[in-house]
Amino acid sequence: MLKLYGVARSRTSRAIWLLEEAGIKAERVPVQAAWRLKDPAAAGAPLNTASPAYRAVNPMGQIPALEDDGTVLTESLAIVLHLARRHGGAIGPRDWREDAAMLNWVLFAATAIEPLATVILYVGMEGRTDTPAGKAELAATAEKLARPFARLEAHLAGAEWLVGGRFTAAEVAVAECLRYVQSYPPAFAAFPRLSAWLARCQARPGFQAMLAARNAEPE
Numbered sequence: 001m002l003k004l005y006g007v008a009r010s011r012t013s014r015a016i017w018l019l020e021e022a023g024i025k026a027e028r029v030p031v032q033a034a035w036r037l038k039d040p041a042a043a044g045a046p047l048n049t050a051s052p053a054y055r056a057v058n059p060m061g062q063i064p065a066l067e068d069d070g071t072v073l074t075e076s077l078a079i080v081l082h083l084a085r086r087h088g089g090a091i092g093p094r095d096w097r098e099d100a101a102m103l104n105w106v107l108f109a110a111t112a113i114e115p116l117a118t119v120i121l122y123v124g125m126e127g128r129t130d131t132p133a134g135k136a137e138l139a140a141t142a143e144k145l146a147r148p149f150a151r152l153e154a155h156l157a158g159a160e161w162l163v164g165g166r167f168t169a170a171e172v173a174v175a176e177c178l179r180y181v182q183s184y185p186p187a188f189a190a191f192p193r194l195s196a197w198l199a200r201c202q203a204r205p206g207f208q209a210m211l212a213a214r215n216a217e218p219e
């Protein structure tokens with residue numbers, strides 16, 4: 001029995017995309033980020049990351065969380081890899097070498113990409129994109145991203161996909177972290193293969209289904 005907590009306008013998107021790609025059925029429990037609500041503690045407020053009932057699932061008070069037959073995972077990228085390994089068929093690893101490669105890309109996404117990508121995301125969310133300080137922050141962050149981007153660009157010179165010649169959980173993890181950078185296109189200017197790979201990932205029906213669910217939610 002699989003139960004996924006969260007809403008699509010959050011890192012839950014990663015798990016939703018994976019579920020779509022692999023055709024995995026899971027019960028969905030909408031949990032909103034508390035900061036999006038006026039009064040998360042109000043009677044009648046939707047289940048949110050500050051709700052005691054949700055804190056019992058994830059004491060960190062963050063989304064997503066996944067319950068798989070009584071075991072709970074509370075890190076989005078771990079959820080992506082776990083779902084692929086245990087339920088994902090071809091989207092998961094076929095042997096230990098692929099498993100190692102997927103684990104490596106998932107941790108690459110979490111450590112080399114996401115911390116920088118969220119800087120770009122927040123500059124946009126805070127409405128600072130066109131301020132001198134915001135512009136400087138975007139340019140400096142893109143410069144730092146050039147190193148992991150060059151690593152991806154080199155890999156994609158010899159392969160269409162990250163692992164095993166097919167779309168896998170590694171794509172979901174890396175592409176979802178890169179999505180935050182897309183609000184600043186200059187970051188991709190020197191990386192045509194990476195840009196083409198990201199376009200291939202995002203053209204897939206699984207991504208499009210996740211995006212439609214996301215866009216259907218209030219901002």
Ligand SMILES: N[C@@H](CCC(=O)N[C@@H](CS)C(=O)NCC(=O)O)C(=O)O
Nearest residue numbers: 010011033034049062063064075076
């Ligand atoms: N490292 C965690 C971070 C999760 C996270 O920051 N989730 C955000 C939504 S994208 C959240 O729950 N924010 C609400 C809050 O912190 O109260 C993961 O990747 O799952």
